[in-house]
Amino acid sequence: MIRFLSRTDPETLRGTVLLRLDFNTEDDWRMRAVLPTIRLLAKYAGKIVIISHRGRPTKPFDKKFSLRKNASHLAELLRKKIIFIDHFDFHKAGRQIATAPAHSIFLLENLRFLPGEEKNNPKLAKQLASLADFYVNDAFAVSHRANASVAAITRFLPSYAGLELEQEIENLTMAMEKPRHPFVFIVGGAKAADKLGVVRFFKNKTTWFLLGGGPANTVLALRGMDVGQSVKDEDTDLKAIKKIAAYRNILLPVDLKWRRNQILDIGPKTAVLYAKTIAGAKTILWSGPMGQIESKRFSKGSLALARAIAQNRRAFSLTGGGETVMFLKKMHLDKKFSFISTGGGAMLDFLAGRTLPGIAALEK
Numbered sequence: 218m219i220r221f222l223s224r225t226d227p228e229t230l231r232g233t234v235l236l237r238l239d240f241n242t243e244d245d246w247r248m249r250a251v252l253p254t255i256r257l258l259a260k261y262a263g264k265i266v267i268i269s270h271r272g273r274p275t276k277p278f279d280k281k282f283s284l285r286k287n288a289s290h291l292a293e294l295l296r297k298k299i300i301f302i303d304h305f306d307f308h309k310a311g312r313q314i315a316t317a318p319a320h321s322i323f324l325l326e327n328l329r330f331l332p333g334e335e336k337n338n339p340k341l342a343k344q345l346a347s348l349a350d351f352y353v354n355d356a357f358a359v360s361h362r363a364n365a366s367v368a369a370i371t372r373f374l375p376s377y378a379g380l381e382l383e384q385e386i387e388n389l390t391m392a393m394e395k396p397r398h399p400f401v402f403i404v405g406g407a408k409a410a411d412k413l414g415v416v417r418f419f420k421n422k423t424t425w426f427l428l429g430g431g432p433a434n435t436v437l438a439l440r441g442m443d444v445g446q447s448v449k450d451e452d453t454d455l456k457a458i459k460k461i462a463a464y465r466n467i468l469l470p471v472d473l474k475w476r477r478n479q480i481l482d483i484g485p486k487t488a489v490l491y492a493k494t495i496a497g498a499k500t501i502l503w504s505g506p507m508g509q510i511e512s513k514r515f516s517k518g519s520l521a522l523a524r525a526i527a528q529n530r531r532a533f534s535l536t537g538g539g540e541t542v543m544f545l546k547k548m549h550l551d552k553k554f555s556f557i558s559t560g561g562g563a564m565l566d567f568l569a570g571r572t573l574p575g576i577a578a579l580e581k
């Protein structure tokens with residue numbers, strides 16, 4: 218059984234908490250999503266030690282991947298001092314934490330500077346555990362990784378799921394288990410392969426899959442269309458994609474926007490057709506944009522779908538993934554969704570029915 222922070226007697230939350238967050242985004246939307254958890258812990262816990270990763274550094278202490286800037290930004294958002302620990306001398310860090318005034322908040326440098334993190338190394342987990350009395354995971358976006366600060370750590374400290382993680386579990390489970398029909402699943406983005414497992418899982422649950430981006434190009438190519446240099450999946454098992462391409466509940470673009478020999482968006486007719494399907498839906502899942510949303514010209518398809526979702530007030534709508542979320546925020550449409558997941562790969566894995574090591578570790 219997972220111990221949820223929201224259902225825990227605050228009296229038991231005294232002492233120092235090791236709080237795993239995910240600051241792995243260019244902007245601060247993931248940071249803002251966990252502010253309620255930090256505020257709750259700031260009220261009850263003695264001290265907070267925040268841990269996170271950022272990017273995929275290949276050498277230790279590469280400045281490009283440092284969390285120092287995140288510390289100052291978090292301080293601005295919380296209007297509290299954040300003490301940045303820029304080293305991994307755990308004895309020294311322990312003393313620093315123990316001698317700091319009550320209610321101090323710390324942020325430790327990027328955990329991925331340590332080789333043990335991604336290896337789920339128990340020694341590292343134990344060292345991290347030595348800094349605190351209990352542990353909270355509010356980093357859904359990295360919970361699909363068996364990392365030391367996400368999985369192994371729970372062997373050494375009483376562990377809880379944070380407020381944001383709880384929201385993720387509740388909302389994604391609802392979409393998986395009790396979708397109201399018609400259920401529309403929009404599948405786009407660059408990496409078709411990542412989406413396959415999810416499409417397979419939802420085959421019999423979805424009324425319509427609306428395909429765009431890489432997944433659409435892959436299926437169109439399989440059906441014999443020349444997609445030129447467009448993004449498509451080349452690596453995945455062809456047999457598996459062929460099966461998916463034959464699903465009867467897949468809708469494909471009827472027109473496309475090209476630049477030179479690349480498909481960069483769905484066309485206006487497709488946008489209207491997809492928007493109509495969305496208007497009648499009662500559950501809408503959206504994973505991955507329809508085109509190259511960095512460019513105004515090729516984001517029209519995604520914008521049309523986002524607007525259609527925003528106008529459908531009856532539906533439960535859910536999306537996630539950095540690119541899509543940043544686009545929705547830019548268009549001021551993010552608040553119109555029932556739920557925005559902080560996860561990219563984690564959301565896809567959860568929706569595909571896979572076990573997430575970070576969540577499984579909290580269940581033990």
Ligand code: 3PG
Binds near residue numbers: 272273362561
């Ligand atoms: C994410 O951004 O999806 C998570 O932070 C995980 O990052 P990773 O894909 O580099 O493990």
